[in-house]
Amino acid sequence: MGEQAARPVSACEEPLDADQLAEGDGKRSFLDVLREKRDQNADKVMFYATVLFSLVAIGAFFGFLFLVPFVIEPAVTTIQMDFEVDPVTCCVVSFTELAGKDNCSDWSSCREGCTREIYECVKILVAYTDVKDFSCAARPPNHQWLHNEAYLYPNVKGCGYPPSLNCTVFRERFREPNVTFSCHYSRLDATLVITELDPHQVRSDLVVAFVVPFVSLAVSIAFLVYAYHRMKRKEAEAAAADALAQRTQALLDAEEGEEGEDEEGCGGSAHEPPGRSHPGSNYSLKSITSKINSTVVRLKQGRDCRSGSGSGDEIEMEEVGGEARPPSRYLQPGRLPSGGARRHLLPPIALEPPAGAAPEPAPAPAASSTATTSANSTISPVET
Numbered sequence: 023m024g025e026q027a028a029r030p031v032s033a034c035e036e037p038l039d040a041d042q043l044a045e046g047d048g049k050r051s052f053l054d055v056l057r058e059k060r061d062q063n064a065d066k067v068m069f070y071a072t073v074l075f076s077l078v079a080i081g082a083f084f085g086f087l088f089l090v091p092f093v094i095e096p097a098v099t100t101i102q103m104d105f106e107v108d109p110v111t112c113c114v115v116s117f118t119e120l121a122g123k124d125n126c127s128d129w130s131s132c133r134e135g136c137t138r139e140i141y142e143c144v145k146i147l148v149a150y151t152d153v154k155d156f157s158c159a160a161r162p163p164n165h166q167w168l169h170n171e172a173y174l175y176p177n178v179k180g181c182g183y184p185p186s187l188n189c190t191v192f193r194e195r196f197r198e199p200n201v202t203f204s205c206h207y208s209r210l211d212a213t214l215v216i217t218e219l220d221p222h223q224v225r226s227d228l229v230v231a232f233v234v235p236f237v238s239l240a241v242s243i244a245f246l247v248y249a250y251h252r253m254k255r256k257e258a259e260a261a262a263a264d265a266l267a268q269r270t271q272a273l274l275d276a277e278e279g280e281e282g283e284d285e286e287g288c289g290g291s292a293h294e295p296p297g298r299s300h301p302g303s304n305y306s307l308k309s310i311t312s313k314i315n316s317t318v319v320r321l322k323q324g325r326d327c328r329s330g331s332g333s334g335d336e337i338e339m340e341e342v343g344g345e346a347r348p349p350s351r352y353l354q355p356g357r358l359p360s361g362g363a364r365r366h367l368l369p370p371i372a373l374e375p376p377a378g379a380a381p382e383p384a385p386a387p388a389a390s391s392t393a394t395t396s397a398n399s400t401i402s403p404v405e406t
Contacts, residue, residue, distance in 0.1 A: 072245075075241070075242040078238055079239055079242035079243060079246070081238075082234075082239040089231040089235070091136070092136070093227055096178055097225070097227050097231070098228065100177075100178045100219075101225075101228075103209075104209045105206045105208050105219050106207055107206070110150045110151060110204070111150060111152075111154075111156040111158075111202060112149070112150040112172075112174070112202070112203055112204070112205035112215060113148060113149050113150070113201070114148055114198070114200060114201045115147045115149050115199065116199070117146050117196060117198075119142070119144050120143050120144070120145065121141060121142050121143075123139065126141065126142070129145065129180070130144065131143075131145055131146040131173070131174050131180060131192070131196075132144065132175070132181075132189040132192045132193065133180065133181050133189060134184065136179060136181035136182070144193050146174040147171050147172065147173065148172050148205065148215055149167045149169065149171065149172070150168050150169060151165065151167050151168055152168060156202070157202060158202040168207070168212070169207065171213070172213045172215045173213055173214060174205070175215070176216065176217055177218065203217065206218075268311055268312065272315040275319065279316060279319055
């Protein structure tokens with residue numbers, strides 16, 4: 023608030039009064055608060071949304087598996103059997119109630135539960151005709167039926183669950199013979215007859231059973247992929263920011279090393295400013311990397327400084343006892359031969375007199391003691 027109010031006003035802008043400034047600051051602060059709340063709750067919202075869409079994806083998958091035997095397969099079979107949409111007239115020919123697994127294993131007109139085993143069943147046979155206003159009780163004796171023995175089912179599978187299908191009510195309705203009712207027969211299988219048919223409802227159930235699970239699953243997977251890429255992008259941004267911070271720290275350390283060398287000269291150690299904490303104060307990868315980079319930069323600068331002070335063949339001189347001498351690491355002390363008589367390392371030089379000069383008389387022999395002393399104490403010219 024204070025920084026925004028203290029913003030300098032340029033010459034091209036008109037100064038705002040106190041009310042406008044207060045109103046603008048209030049709006050900005052409100053927007054800043056909203057952005058801050060959004061940033062704070064973004065990760066939490068993404069977490070709960072990821073959990074929710076994960077559950078939706080799992081539910082859609084298992085829901086589709088549940089709808090296959092109970093909705094999708096009956097609807098597909100109804101469409102495939104191509105039932106006659108216009109109803110015809112059916113008459114009950116026989117009604118039989120049986121008990122036992124062997125007697126009910128082949129077929130049953132109605133059973134509650136499409137997956138359970140049945141031990142009591144009812145079998146209803148019907149005959150149907152396309153004559154309108156037909157009465158089964160007053161039918162002529164030689165009437166031509168479209169089919170005189172067909173299996174009657176409430177639907178294409180002959181099974182269902184209450185309250186949509188109640189087999190007890192179904193049995194009581196068709197228990198008596200010659201009961202007249204409308205029905206729908208299959209064009210592919212003339213022995214298959216159902217009591218109820220709604221083509222639009224069948225198609226709508228099939229579409230809903232396919233679309234809802236697949237759309238829910240697709241939306242959930244799309245959101246989960248987006249959340250995964252968002253997480254990876256944030257990790258990449260954090261890694262890039264960390265790498266940038268390390269490079270910046272290395273550059274700062276290098277600049278500090280150059281400033282320290284400028285102040286103390288070549289070979290001096292750069293001192294860190296008192297307000298900055300030492301990069302190796304805590305044992306982290308960032309601090310260790312920064313320390314290694316700064317050390318390498320300082321060693322390189324020291325080597326360049328030493329090589330730049332003279333040619334490569336020159337040797338640094340160090341002052342020892344008031345006299346400049348090469349450092350001890352370049353020269354090693356030699357050793358003189360010890361023991362035994364010293365001999366001339368070079369043969370004596372024979373001098374020839376110049377041409378035309380008289381030969382000089384030979385020198386008189388010296389005393390024996392002098393010859394012995396000279397023979398024992400002869401030093402070679404090189405050694406002298």
